Amino acid sequence: MTVNSGAAPTGREGGDNLLAVEDLHVYYGNIAAVKGVSLHVKQGEIVTLIGSNGAGKSTTLRTISGLLRPKKGTLTYDGQNLATMRGDKIVGAGICHSPEGRRIFPRMTVEENLDLGAFLRNDKAEIAADKERVLELFPRLRERITQKAGTMSGGEQQMLAVARALMGQPKLLLLDEPSMGLAPVLVDLIFDTIKTIRDQGTTVLLVEQNALAALRVADYAYVLESGALKLTGPARELAKNDEVVSAYLGG
Incomplete structure (x- = not known):
């Protein structure tokens, strides 16, 4: 081609x-x-x-x-x-969208942001499994799970924006x-994670x-x-x- x-x-x-x-x-x-x-x-x-x-x-x-x-x-x-x-x-x-500028909810915790990503779903067991999956993709978010999203670094907020979109179980x-x-080291991490997301289906x-x-x-x-x-x-x-x-x- x-x-x-x-x-x-x-x-x-x-x-x-x-x-x-x-x-x-x-x-x-x-x-x-x-x-x-x-x-x-x-x-x-x-x-x-x-x-x-x-x-x-x-x-x-x-x-x-x-x-x-x-x-x-x-x-x-x-x-x-x-x-x-x-x-x-x-x-x-x-179809789930992680927008330009992250658009996380700054006064909510990491976990609350993730829960909002699944707002259309009611399959509690699968939601819990998907939350575990995104926390494995972004271990930093697990460390920050009860922290207000607005107090995190830009890189952590970007991880949260992607993770929140994944909670919608997108095709x-x-x-x-x-x-x-x-920062360059976080850019590499984000793109490695994008490949992993694709590899997971x-x-x-x-x-x-x-x-x-x-x-x-x-x-x-x-x-x-x-x-x-x-x-x-x-x-x-x-x-x-x-x-x-x-x-x-x-x-």
């Missing part, structure tokens, strides 16, 4: 996609933030969206999770139409800038400004520029692409 320009078919348009976004257009008032983006995520993949600030990456995720509504285009997840589905129904269908996990503002759609780290863990990548697709292709191939290296990898 080769790297494609944004307008070219990618060969990923078949019926085996967990998520298919086709010709997505999203506006803020009269301003077009996303302009005809199409992307596809297959079960068991890590797919990443990379690009500079204002490229439309976070807007795309927010539209998938129901926080924004598209002006045009289709969003199909596991055979269901997301474009008209309420946000809570989207979570119930298996598809949306991660928006999970490495933002973190959760598909991941990752928005990330740290293009090098994202391309190292992803299977497939989409490069957005000014709200439109610039390039698509297998992550390893995009990491070698001269245009990508020059624009995003410091080459």
